[in-house]
Amino acid sequence: MKKIVTILITLIFIFTPCINAKGLVSEKDEKNIKNLYNEQENEVVAVFNESKPLFITNKDVYLMAQVVYGESCGEPYRGKIAVASVILNRLISSKFPNTVEGVVKQKKAFSCVKNGSINIEPDKNSYNAVLDALKGKDPTSKALFFYNPKISTCNWMKNISKKNIITIGNHVFFAVK
Incomplete structure (x- = not known):
């Protein structure tokens, strides 16, 4: 039995x-x-801007949300959108890699990648900030860089000639002259 x-x-x-x-x-x-629930892992979304269409996958959105959380978890929501916008602005620029992963993982590009704080589950605000940036909201006026002058260890950002300088929360967003 x-x-x-x-x-x-x-x-x-x-x-x-x-x-x-x-x-x-x-x-x-x-x-x-x-x-x-429209949760297709490799779904590609075309985002159109005045320069060129961008093709963003769910994996890209997740990676961007991780960066937004890692770089701006204590910042205002507008600052979170600004961080996501910098990633998209770099993606559009011919001076940076042409994939989200390439932009995010470019050497010394984001402190959260270097210090490992990117390896965390992003919160809802981080996802929403990425989605707002993908919809075209860019509070940075096309900034390609940002830093926190109070804690930055990157001297070139402090000393370089900047244009379109915008301060949001603790971050300064800018383009290089």
């Missing part, structure tokens, strides 16, 4: 759908659930 129960339990586990964090869900059902 004990062997029959063991065999039955084994068969149930073999023929039962995968168990994931959402509960007992088959792979097919999980894909349908993702589609129901």
Whole structure:
């Protein structure tokens, strides 16, 4: 009798759908659930601006939200949009890499990448700031750089000739003359 129960339990586990964090869900059902909420992992969105169309994936949005959170978690919401805008402005510029990941991971580009604070789950405000920037909100007037003058260790940012200087919260956003 004990062997029959063991065999039955084994068969149930073999023929039962995968168990994931959402509960007992088959792979097919999980894909349908993702589609129901429009959560397609590699979905590409075209964002049009006056220069060129940008093609942004959900992975890009997530990475941008991580940077926004890592660089501006204590800043006002407008400052969060500004950080996301700097990423997009760099993406548009021919002087920077042409992918979000390339812009974010460019050597010495963002302190949160260097110090590891990027490796955190971004909050809702960070996502919303990225989405607002993707919709065209740019409180920086096309800034390509920003820094916090109180804590910055980057001397070139302090000493370089700047244009379009805008201060939002503790950050100074600017373009180079």
